[in-house]
Amino acid sequence: MELRHLRYFRAIGREEHFGRAALALRVAQPALTRQIRDLEAELGVELFERLPRGVRLSSAGRAFLEEVEDILKQVDRAVDRARGMGSGHLGTIRVGLSEIIAAYDYISYGLFHFRENEPSVVLDLRSMGSLHQVAAIKEGTLDVGLVYDAHIDDRDRDVLERAPIGTGETLLAVHQSHAFAQRDSVTMAEIAGESVLGPARATAPGYYDRMMAACIRTGNAPHFTQECTTHSILFSLVAVGMGVGIVTTAGTRAPNPNIRLIPISDLDLQFHVMLVWRARDRSVALRRFVDMMMQQAQTR
Structure with a gap:
């Protein structure tokens, strides 16, 4: 039959x-x-x-x-x-999200735009740190992540595909009452005398090492009085006057009205925001997602 x-x-x-x-x-x-x-x-x-x-x-x-x-x-x-x-008009895409989404509005716009245009493709959004995203993608439990390039090991070049969708500037976060708050920029030498908050190497070794290398090149590497596992924690401490913090974000718009973000004139340090996915993944829906996120980033 x-x-x-x-x-x-x-x-x-x-x-x-x-x-x-x-x-x-x-x-x-x-x-x-x-x-x-x-x-x-x-x-x-x-x-x-x-x-x-x-x-x-x-x-x-x-x-x-x-x-x-x-x-x-x-x-x-x-x-x-x-x-x-x-x-590619049906399926599920597991997307890793970290605090990066809060700093770059084109990411949230891109996610919204994709959901509007591909209603039959489910976006399974999962909150996790950058290193955990990279590991989950390699293990096959996550389809695509949004991380800084510093979190991607060059040894994974043949395993992971990547596409840049933006650039983050490294700035100084200060409380609005701080002497630096009204400045157009500061130098690393000026920062050296402050209580400086920075990233925790244990949770972001690639990011930490690249930041410290750039600071050392200025001749005025800071001594972090407190390491913060997330930008949210760092901003929270700056907001209550616990010190100044070195952070990477988009532009000088601060997430808290009590905080000012000041350019560091002699610190030449940028991080690229990357879409990352498995090189062997041939999902058409995933390809559509990557293309749409890249297009959305270019229009912002």
């Missing part, structure tokens, strides 16, 4: 007429009659009562038609799903 037998039977069962069913199916009537006889022989029952004009479903035929309708609907759904997956 093949799907065409079921489709032929359904057409005749609906029309209760071989001639009209043959026209609808664009199949020669003798061929259609032969296929139905083969189906009845295989089932061992008569599906139709032959009448002088047309046919009528037998009791077995009516029962069989109900099941065939359900089977063919399921087949059609499977076909639509396969085509949707193949075209």
Whole structure:
């Protein structure tokens, strides 16, 4: 028994007429009659009562038609799903998000834009640190991450694909009452005399090492009086006057009205915001997501 037998039977069962069913199916009537006889022989029952004009479903035929309708609907759904997956308009994308999303508004705009344009693709958004995102992508438990380039090991170049979608500037966060708050810029030498908050190397070694290397090149590397595992914690401490903090973010718009972000004139340090995914991942939906996020970033 093949799907065409079921489709032929359904057409005749609906029309209760071989001639009209043959026209609808664009199949020669003798061929259609032969296929139905083969189906009845295989089932061992008569599906139709032959009448002088047309046919009528037998009791077995009516029962069989109900099941065939359900089977063919399921087949059609499977076909639509396969085509949707193949075209990238259906599926699930597991996206890793860290605090980076709060600093770069084009990321949230991009996520919103993708959801609006691809409603049949589920975005499974997962909050996790950058290093955990990279590990999860390599393990296959995450599809794409948003991290700074410093978190990506060069040894993973053949394992991970990446695409830059923005750049973060490294600035000094100070309380609005601080002497630096009204300055257009500061130098690393001026910062050296302050209580400086910075990133924790244990949670972001690549980011920490690149920052410290840039600071050392100025000749005035700071001594961090407190290491912070997240930018949110650093900003919270700056907001209550616990010190000044070196952070990477987009522009000089601070997340807290009590904080000012000041450029560091002699610190030449940028980090690239990257989309990262497995090199072997051939998901069309993922490719659409990457392309749309890149386009959204370029328009901001």
